[in-house]
Amino acid sequence: MDIKNINVFEVVAREKSITKASKFLYMTPQGVSKIIRNLEKEYDCELFQRKGNKFELTESGECFFKHMKKIEAVYYNMEIELMSIHQKNQRIVDLLSAYGILRLVTPECLIVFKEKHPEIEFYYREYPDYQVERLFDNQEGNIVFTISNFDSDKYDVTVLESFKIKLLVHKDHPLAKKSHVSIKDLKGEPLYIENRDFRIHHIIVDACKDEGFSPNIIFETSGFSLCHKMVKRKKGISVTVDFVFDDMKESNLVMVPFEAKENGEYPLMWSICMLIRKHQIQGKAVEIFYQHVKEWMQAIHDGRIKR
Numbered sequence: 001m002d003i004k005n006i007n008v009f010e011v012v013a014r015e016k017s018i019t020k021a022s023k024f025l026y027m028t029p030q031g032v033s034k035i036i037r038n039l040e041k042e043y044d045c046e047l048f049q050r051k052g053n054k055f056e057l058t059e060s061g062e063c064f065f066k067h068m069k070k071i072e073a074v075y076y077n078m079e080i081e082l083m084s085i086h087q088k089n090q091r092i093v094d095l096l097s098a099y100g101i102l103r104l105v106t107p108e109c110l111i112v113f114k115e116k117h118p119e120i121e122f123y124y125r126e127y128p129d130y131q132v133e134r135l136f137d138n139q140e141g142n143i144v145f146t147i148s149n150f151d152s153d154k155y156d157v158t159v160l161e162s163f164k165i166k167l168l169v170h171k172d173h174p175l176a177k178k179s180h181v182s183i184k185d186l187k188g189e190p191l192y193i194e195n196r197d198f199r200i201h202h203i204i205v206d207a208c209k210d211e212g213f214s215p216n217i218i219f220e221t222s223g224f225s226l227c228h229k230m231v232k233r234k235k236g237i238s239v240t241v242d243f244v245f246d247d248m249k250e251s252n253l254v255m256v257p258f259e260a261k262e263n264g265e266y267p268l269m270w271s272i273c274m275l276i277r278k279h280q281i282q283g284k285a286v287e288i289f290y291q292h293v294k295e296w297m298q299a300i301h302d303g304r305i306k307r
Helices: 003-015 018-025 027-043 059-090 100-105 109-118 129-138 197-209 224-232 241-248 284-302
Strands: 048-051 052-056 092-098 119-129 145-148 153-166 167-172 188-194 215-223 239-240 253-255 268-275
Touching: 003 027, 003 059, 018 027, 027 059, 027 153, 052 059, 092 100, 092 129, 092 284, 100 109, 100 145, 100 153, 100 241, 100 284, 109 119, 109 284, 119 129, 129 145, 145 284, 153 241, 153 284, 167 224, 167 241, 188 197, 188 224, 188 239, 197 268, 215 224, 224 239, 224 241, 224 253, 239 241, 241 253, 268 284
Parallel strands: 092 119, 092 145, 188 215
Antiparallel strands: 048 052, 145 268, 153 268, 167 239, 167 253
């Protein structure tokens, strides 16, 4: 049995239609039908029966579907284990990073690592925060840069640096004159913010809801740059962090910190972390890269490397 045929069966069972399944799979209906017929022939049973315009699972089909999920899980777990062994033995670093973090770590960190370790295969991919986490949770990549918080039972987490989230306004905006703002100051203000795939979106939305209102989100972006651009044009307000603000170098924009909580803690933090899987043997290449990044960030903090 071909594992790809199981996938075809699963899609037909879900869509209850050969035509819909073929569109989803980018196959012809004839090709999908042939695979289903071959499975039925191989197991000497009828997997589907037509009821009106729908293909419904038979009793045999239900049985096949139940065991198919177990077969798929075993197959994909095997693939993941084999890939992990390959990466460990072949000295591979497969880095998944959330957008924007390279501004902090600096591209030179990766460039220097590759120059110092030409024997290590290095792969680098960028995605929004939550997409990185989903991919890593599905066993893609072997090391991650992203934004906290995480399950410490699953991952070894190293905080690279933490930043206060601050309000971003044009210098002519009334809030620019304040030394501090409250979450309530956001109420009704046209807000430009990163979309739901970014952790900062949820930090701000949740903080507003805790104060009894929903923020007036005008537009959701895929990065800080557009937010800064729209604030510069006096279209609204946004939020940012120090190192992004410094990198943008916009003279007409102002950052205003949020008021501290009653216990003195700053209310909105944005922490950049490096993750590896806790219950998985790491290859030597990952260990070398992990240590390189920690030393690089320490050199930045000490002033030996400029961001």
